[in-house]
Amino acid sequence: MRNLLNFLLKYINIIVFLILEGIALYWLTNGNSYHNSTVVRAVQGVTKGLNERINNVRNYLSLREINSSLAAENSDLKNRLEKLTKKGDSDFISVDDSLLRQQYQYTSARIINNSVNRQKNYFTLDKGSLQGIRVDMAVTNGKDAVGVIVGCSQNFSVAISLLNLDFRLSARLRSNGYFGSLSWDGRNYRYAVLNEIPQNISVNEGDTIETTGFSAVFPEGIDIGKVSSLKKSGSDFYNISVELFADFKKLQYVNVIGNLKRTERLELETQFQ
Amino acid sequence: MINSILKYGLAILLLILFQILVLNNIQFSGFVNPYVYIMIILLLPTVTPSWLVLIVSFLTGLAIDLFSGSPGMHASATLLAGFARPTVLRIISPRDGYESGSSLSMAAYGFRWFIIYATTIVLIHHTTLFFLEVFRFADFFRTIFRILVSSLFTLGFILLIEYYRKGR
Helix, strand or coil: CHHHHHHHHHCHHHHHHHHHHHHHHHHHHCHHHHHHCHHHHHHHHHHHHHHHHHHHHHHHHCHHHHHHHHHHHHHHHHHHHHHHHHHHHHCCCCCCCCCCCCCEEEEEEEEEECCCCCCEEEEEECCCHHHCCCCCCEEECCCEEEEEEEEECCCCEEEEEEEECCCCEEEEECCCCCEEEEECCCCCCCEEEEECCECCCCCCCCCEEEECCCCCCCCCCCEEEEEEEEEECCCCEEEEEEEECCCHHHCCEEEEEEECCHHHHHHHHHCCC | CHHHHHHHHHHHHHHHHHHHHHHHHCCCCCCCCCCHHHHHHHHCCCCCCHHHHHHHHHHHHHHHHHHHCCCCHHHHHHHHHHHHHHHHHHHCCCCCCCCCCCCCCHHHHCHHHHHHHHHHHHHHHHHHHHHHHHCCCCCHHHHHHHHHHHHHHHHHHHHHHHHHHHHC
């Protein structure tokens, strides 16, 4: 017994170190379930409150920019509304058209925590499952794709940012429709990489990259960025660097887009895979 | 005794708040992330038993993890720094040894000793942290570059705080 105690006392440091390091690494490697663990959820109430307060100050400081972007979006929407009502005026008939059902629904949300300087960036929104946010909804900054929701609590949700090494997005060239896979290489927060575009087609600097809608997350044709430079690598594919339209450093208000027909589509697709 | 525990408790709290409220919100060019909270491990007095250093390191890392939404990265990196601390202190001990009552400051042991000590611990911490963050060895040299630049900034902040403490 005394030998055992002596042994424990002698190696107490290494034992404490190994136990604690084990806990930390276990947590790290199971990081995906991080937002669901109960301990974390209990603490998050406090940390989220603090983050929200910090962000309130930051938001106030950039009210002018938010205002102008909202005004621009407003005028854009008014223009579209104008076109729609003018068209409808001539022959307005009420028909219950089941083919023209709404496919996407939009909600706005505010970002209360965000980062661009890590390798795996996430951001937090101030709306959660009670406000209708669900996992796998798309997030845009009004016009451009910025991320996808990966976890919701009742009043908050966490989205994986486009600036995350684990993020993949199906994207295509607007000019000719060739599609590839867009990801971030962890270098510069203004640029992402588009892969799998074959070298036999012509791509120009400045070409717009948009979403394809293949993944049933993003609607088709949402802007992502423009080609800033392209290299021919040894393989059959281009190495395209994409300058992102969205400036992730000043993201504040975002739109969350839910696909109402997603479940139906995925059910059908799984039958053939 | 009680007095110095209170003093260190306050210092720990201040450093953690400084890290999460100020430094985590400064996002320089995407390469630079100073993590000044590691000073907590640097400054614990020489008489602190090693197991207590480990527990303080773990709890500090845990607090930073919870507030920056990273699972266990800071906890494991800070813990490793805390584990290495006694060995580092033994290797670079000054000729007359450490005075048992004093704190490990620049004022007590001089600039040269302090910079060696701080650089070693900061490099251990940042190397672990940044490699755990990337979690792969691809882009090895870019990660090394990020570690070096961030360490430089962290050391800069630590020296500023030390000069301020010395001046008082």
